[in-house]
Amino acid sequence: MASTGTGTPAGPPPVGAPLEAKQEFAASMIAKEQKDYRGRDLIMSEDNWGELPREDFSRKFEAGNILRGMVIRGRMQAAVFDTFMGLCLQGVCSLSSLEHPMDWNYRSSGHDCHRWIVRMLRVFSCFHVDMDLLQEKWGIPWESRWHYYDIPFVWLGTMIARSFNSIDAVFNTIRRKGQLGPVRADNLKTLEEHDPPNPAWQADLNINCPKRWYGSGTFACWLPENINASIAQLGVYDGVMALSKDFHMRLSRTEMHYAVFFDINRDAEYAEDADVEHVGLD
Template sequence: MSSKGTAGAAGGPPPVGAPLGDKQEYAAAMIKEELEDMDSRGWDVHMAEAGFGELPQTEYTRHKYAGEILAGMVIRGRLQAAVFDTFMELCLQGVCSLSALERPVSWNNRSGGDNPRGWISRMLGVFSCFRVNMEWVQSDWGISRGKKWFDYDAAYLWFETVVARSFTSLDAVFNITRRKGLFGAVNAEALKKLEEKDPPNPAWVADINTNSTNYWGGSGTFACWLPDNIDPGLTQLGVYDGVMALSKDFHMRRARTEMHYAVFFDIDRDAEYPEDMEGELN
């Protein structure tokens, strides 16, 4: 590791072309801060997800795998932003409610079956963002294929849960989601199958207790910023102010990650990233 300390004196990022050691030092400090902040909130990320959940745990791994950790965080952040911003839009449109975020999510409970949450899961399957091979995606971001360090299910599970808890119309959910455009293009064949063979049951109603648990410890995944078990005071602010408060916290974390990724790899923040996924990930 470099002893020059180009990242250090002023506390700012190292300059373009700085030694790798300085970039690792700068990235590792943020990764440690993220881990400590998650721990302070009661989000249990220890020993989760085989390799990736363990990588941020020590100084050695935070430095050695800084680039891969940052790449994984950026991928996660973009997927999370797609579902987060779409749900916020659904709330602003009056189709869903922020009250869905007040109860803890059961993060290990996968969806399925003839029920609203199961249908929402199948609905997501018509969008290109949810039809890609994530192992190939991470390979294009410089993460060796076959490592399978990264679990991306949390974003889908969260969206299915909070929509199923608060929807007023699943048809409206689909239409607004499609119009928002963050999940990428719609697969025409998959959409036709959904419409003809698996339309939503008009008798279904939202259930605020969908996929809830009495124990809350976060998703168990590192760098998962999707809110659940929130203070009811946030929903009492009103829809607009509640959305703004939640968005400020979420996007601060995402922007910090994107900035550190750009610094580490000497990337122009206005330059394009790997274009291997449609929607918010590219």
């Protein structure tokens, strides 16, 4: 089908196209993403925003707010995804941790290794984002927001706990890469002085491993779990490349739709980029 210049299946609408054409183009992608989401019974961390992609009308009418939210969430997920892929490439963690499903509602308690890793991650600034303030900066109105989102945090803590070979190496690698933002010095000091890690701790592939897979229950969640064992068997580099290709395809598609909808030149920096470059640091 040839393009009419207002946005058809042949390609995105041109800059300055009518709003309706942009809404139609965005809604098509949002519907595909929602189709991937179906069948996941758990509702978590969604609030009002999670209702927007469910119906044809709201996909179009709220397309701008849905795309804003998808970009924010996608970049937050990218920070932890790229961090973990880097840990695997460094030999500090393993892709085998991704072969099992996870309980996205799981919260470790007591004084075990997983709980300590969660506390360790909390020293990085990206996990102290004010979600309401961040969405306000991006122009998402109150009635279209979510108010709590810890999917990336839960995922990274689980995958590290399942496969680390040195907690010190994990922390130092994350800090050196800088993808999770700077360290909050007070939090780190408290952790080191009052809750040092146990040198006897070892990784456990069965941590936070439910009997069946049911997904995160959140819209536009691209962090891998329950992957086919053949991916890890490709070897670290090829496995990371395969997973990265799939993840960043989804993120790039979202970024493209965002740019089309808001007439943004993708060669120029978003006005919002300064706020989310390190996952919207507060």
